[in-house]
Amino acid sequence: MKNQPAFKTTNLTKKYKEKVAVDQLNLEVEEGELFALLGVNGAGKTTTIRMLTCLSTPTSGEAEIFGHSVTGDPDVVKAMVGVSPQDTAVADNLTVVENLRFMAEIYGKDGRESADRIIEDFGLTEVRDKKARTLSGGWKRRLSIAMAIIGDPRILFLDEPTLGLDVLARRELWSVIRKLRKRMTIILTTHYMEEAEELADRIGIMMNGRLVRLGTMPELEADTGVKGLEQVFVTVAEKEGVYHV
Amino acid sequence: MSRVGTFTRRNLLEMSRDALSYIFCIAFPLVMLVIMTIVNQSIPKEGVTIFQIDNLAGGITIFGLTFVMLFTAITVAKDRAGAFLTRLYATPMKSGDFTKGYILPMLIIAGVQAVISFAASFVVSLITGSTLNVLGLLLAIVTLIPPAVMLIAIGLIFGTLFNEKSAPGICSIIISLGSFLGGIWFDAEQTGGVMLTICKCLPFFYCTKAVRSAIKLDITWDTYFLPLIIVTVIAVVLVLLASVAFRRKMKADLG
Numbered sequence: 001m002k003n004q005p006a007f008k009t010t011n012l013t014k015k016y017k018e019k020v021a022v023d024q025l026n027l028e029v030e031e032g033e034l035f036a037l038l039g040v041n042g043a044g045k046t047t048t049i050r051m052l053t054c055l056s057t058p059t060s061g062e063a064e065i066f067g068h069s070v071t072g073d074p075d076v077v078k079a080m081v082g083v084s085p086q087d088t089a090v091a092d093n094l095t096v097v098e099n100l101r102f103m104a105e106i107y108g109k110d111g112r113e114s115a116d117r118i119i120e121d122f123g124l125t126e127v128r129d130k131k132a133r134t135l136s137g138g139w140k141r142r143l144s145i146a147m148a149i150i151g152d153p154r155i156l157f158l159d160e161p162t163l164g165l166d167v168l169a170r171r172e173l174w175s176v177i178r179k180l181r182k183r184m185t186i187i188l189t190t191h192y193m194e195e196a197e198e199l200a201d202r203i204g205i206m207m208n209g210r211l212v213r214l215g216t217m218p219e220l221e222a223d224t225g226v227k228g229l230e231q232v233f234v235t236v237a238e239k240e241g242v243y244h245v
Numbered sequence: 246m247s248r249v250g251t252f253t254r255r256n257l258l259e260m261s262r263d264a265l266s267y268i269f270c271i272a273f274p275l276v277m278l279v280i281m282t283i284v285n286q287s288i289p290k291e292g293v294t295i296f297q298i299d300n301l302a303g304g305i306t307i308f309g310l311t312f313v314m315l316f317t318a319i320t321v322a323k324d325r326a327g328a329f330l331t332r333l334y335a336t337p338m339k340s341g342d343f344t345k346g347y348i349l350p351m352l353i354i355a356g357v358q359a360v361i362s363f364a365a366s367f368v369v370s371l372i373t374g375s376t377l378n379v380l381g382l383l384l385a386i387v388t389l390i391p392p393a394v395m396l397i398a399i400g401l402i403f404g405t406l407f408n409e410k411s412a413p414g415i416c417s418i419i420i421s422l423g424s425f426l427g428g429i430w431f432d433a434e435q436t437g438g439v440m441l442t443i444c445k446c447l448p449f450f451y452c453t454k455a456v457r458s459a460i461k462l463d464i465t466w467d468t469y470f471l472p473l474i475i476v477t478v479i480a481v482v483l484v485l486l487a488s489v490a491f492r493r494k495m496k497a498d499l500g
Contacts, residue, residue, distance in 0.1 A: 016500070053335045056500045075337060083335045087328035091255060093262040098255075105251040106336050131262075147332070 004067055006031045006155050006185040007052060012061035014047050014209075021047040023209040024061065029202075031066075031154075034177075034186045036200035038193070038233065040242075044209040045189035046086060049157045052187070053083045066154060079107070082153030086160045088140040089147075092133035096124055096143055099132055100150055107151030114150050122146045122176060138169030142176060155185045162195060174199060193229040205233060207242050248338050252346030260320065260350060269316050270358050274309035275365055281305070281430075282369050295432050298375055302366035303385060303457035304429035306359050307449065310393050311420040313355045314400035318412040321347055321404025325498070334499060340492040347404075348397050348484070355393035359386050378462055385459040388469075391477040392452035398483035405490045423449040451475045 005028045012025040022044040029035045037045045050056035052063055054074040063070045065077045090099050100118055101111030119128055124146065127139050135143065141161060149156055158177070162170040170192075177199055180186060190196055196203050197217060205213040205220075213220060213236050221227055224235040237243035246254070260266045278301065285296035294300060324330045333343075363382045370377040399419060403412045424430055427449025433441060444450040451472035458468040 050500075054499075055331060055335050078335060078337050081335065083332065085328045085331050089328035089332035091259060091329055093259045094255065098258065102251060102255050103336075105246055106248055106333070106338060108337075111246075111251075151336070 003031055005029060005064075006033065007063065007065050007187075009048075009052075009063045010061055012048070012051060012063050013059050014044075014051060014056065015059045020209050022051070022058075025211055027204060027211060027214070029185065029187065031185050032181075033201050034181045034188065034199055036196035036203045037187065037189045037206055038191065038196045038203055038229075039189075039206035040191055043206040045206055046159055047209075048206070049083070049159050049187065049189060053081050053157055054078055055083075079151075080154045081157060082148035082151055082155070083157040084141075084145045084148040084159065084161060086163060088137075088144045090132040090140060090143055093131060095129050095131055096135070097128050099143060099147060103147045104150045109151065118146045118150050121179075136169070138165055138172060141165060141169070141173060145173070145176060145180075149180065149184070153184060155187065156180065158186065158188045160189055160191070162190070162192065170195070193233060197229040203229070205236055207237065207240050212236055212240050248342045249345045249349070252333075252338070252342060253349040256320065256346060257350040257353060260316070260354065265319070266316055266354065269312040270309065270354055271361055273312060274305050274358065274362050277308060278302075278305045278362065278365055278369065282373065286373070295430070298366055298370045298373055299377060299461055300432075300457055302363060302370075302377060302382070303460050304453055305366065306362045306385070306389060307392060307427060307452050307456060308420075308424060308429050309358050309362055310355055310389070310396045310452075311416075311423045313351055313358065313393065314396040314403075315413060315416040315420065316354070317347065317351050317397050317400025318404035318407070318416045319409070321401055322407060322409045322412040325404070325494075326409050331498075334495065340495050341488065343495070344401065344484075344488045344491050347401055348394070348487075351397040351400070352390075352393055355389070355397070356386070359389050359393075377460065381460040381462045384462065384464075385456050388456050388459040388473060391473060391480045392456065395448060395452070395476060395480035395483055398480065398487040401487040402483070402490050405487065405494045422447065423452075426450065427453045429453055448476055448479045 008028045009025045012022060014022040025048060037048065039045050047056060051058050052070060054070050054077055057071060065080055068076045070077050094102065097115050097119065100115035104114035105111040119125055122142055127135060132140065132143060145158065145161060162173050188199065202216050203220060204211050215223065220232045224232045226232055226235050234243060281296050281301050363385065367377050367382065403415050407415055426444045426447050428444060433444040433450055455469055455472040455476060458464065
């Protein structure tokens, strides 16, 4: 028997006045999968994540998280998802440990115990008592992801987690994400090709609000007849009329 | 701890680490207390009683509360501008948890501010030889709860409806209105005519009147209970309005 998908969207659409941000998205991700949504700015990745995390209401269509509708059952959905937004969403004047305790208690967990566990898991010990506003971009992003998983979500949404980070900080964050994939389903949006290639089980390519390609790396390469995700992406963009040399 | 309690603690911690909160909520009212006491010492005693400490103490605390309003608006507008609130919108927190979580820490700050202002006023009263009644000051602290809730609710509404840049500007209009038309820096009841009518149309007049009456233990229907009831009713209405405004804005933000 097929397992229930971690999430499933059916003709999911979001319009802002005349602009269609997400257009008839049909997508299913299995539990335990690390799925990457790839696309340039404005492709509809963040809007998709916002709808799946109850941060935005779909204009039409449906999205379900473990069988629960994001519009009909938002309280249940919110208890099952963790989200690390594109901007580092931390309380600036609180220390690392205070930020973590705060988020744990919002999810009804024991703040002290949960924060200590996550600090250990994420290697945040050296910055434990530093105020969030004094952290470097890499540490802030790491804290932001730690805050997203402290409620023990079944699905973690990472929206452009490495945006603006230097190469070393990015690599460190990749190793954090690799550890997390053993514990939960992860949906990652990015416009860094190597990130999707390095981390994801399957990749979805979004352009102009539409999911235009979906598959594993070998499947995408076979489909487009080119090697490497960057070439795949450019080929797809040309075919879709989004990119002209 | 409940979600409201957790959010309240976060807001208290954030504010206690922001130097602006000490400047706005503590230092500025105290500076005004000292300046107005010096003014009182420098003007003829006959006729002008507004700067005498038994009038000044109540006026200063209401003036201080208008800065708590400003600080509430800044805090909420700043939170809304960042991604932190977006993260919280994706948690099981409800809009009511947010409004309560903003109002409660501000009430605590207002309470601390009132105690410090009254303690300073008491010291001033000892120095100037017109000792304030301690029972009156204690009653005034309790009396300040409805005005504090009212002003915090106004701050919450402005912080919800306006952005980080415009919310403080709008609040400064209210601070000016409250100061002049609330009778903080002059005795509104001595003015009469259109001026008094305008003052009586705004809630600040009743805030100042109730607190001054409490300090002087002038507890009658007209001087204390009626103004306090008016302020309480307005405070309740404004809290409801703030809750509706925040819920609507939250929905709009979520699109």
